[in-house]
């Protein structure tokens with residue numbers, strides 16, 4: 001016991017044991033103190049259109065893009081492509097040219113979510129790229145919320161004029177279609193999610209089924 005190496009080893013084993021117990025107990029109890037759950041993030045996300053002046057760190061932008069690319073896609077084709085816009089002139093151009101995107105003028109950045117038509121299916125499955133890029137967009141919105149950012153999805157596709165204007169401004173090749181412009185920044189104040197729970201929208205097994213909804 002007088003050997004210091006032996007003591008250090010004992011101490012290290014003790015430390016590993018205590019850390020393991022701490023991690024497993026917080027997993028078992030679903031502790032939310034340090035790590036809000038996915039469900040909480042989904043239920044508290046809301047569109048954020050007012051931002052503070054704070055710059056968004058590049059690590060956070062990286063997280064958003066990684067979350068977007070983690071989305072499911074038909075046949076795992078991953079037809080999403082991204083244009084990260086942090087140039088103030090381009091953000092102002094968006095805010096000034098599209099009446100539903102005025103918040104871009106105050107956003108720290110925007111990410112234009114595009115679909116690559118050469119990377120998706122043909123025939124009657126050709127439109128799956130829209131669902132794929134939408135899944136990536138929702139992932140990005142949720143990730144933004146989870147890391148303290150605020151974001152709003154602004155629609156581009158299928159409005160032809162918007163698609164043409166964005167394509168021209170961003171020098172997009174013909175096969176790259178801009179689907180949405182997500183404006184992002186730190187929220188300027190607290191945000192409140194909308195309650196959208198409508199049990200009457202749910203049908204069981206067939207449309208004309210009747211089932212008592214408990215809550």
Ligand SMILES: Cc1cc2nc3c(=O)[nH]c(=O)nc-3n(C[C@H](O)[C@H](O)[C@H](O)COP(=O)(O)O)c2cc1C
Pocket residue numbers: 045046047048049100101152153154155156193194
């Ligand atoms: C396809 C699509 C297009 C949208 N376009 C715009 C838009 O151009 N401008 C805007 O401010 N919000 C836009 N939104 C955000 C919606 O207005 C918002 O999601 C909706 O009001 C529900 O509010 P919530 O996101 O806070 O739950 C869009 C959302 C989707 C899914």
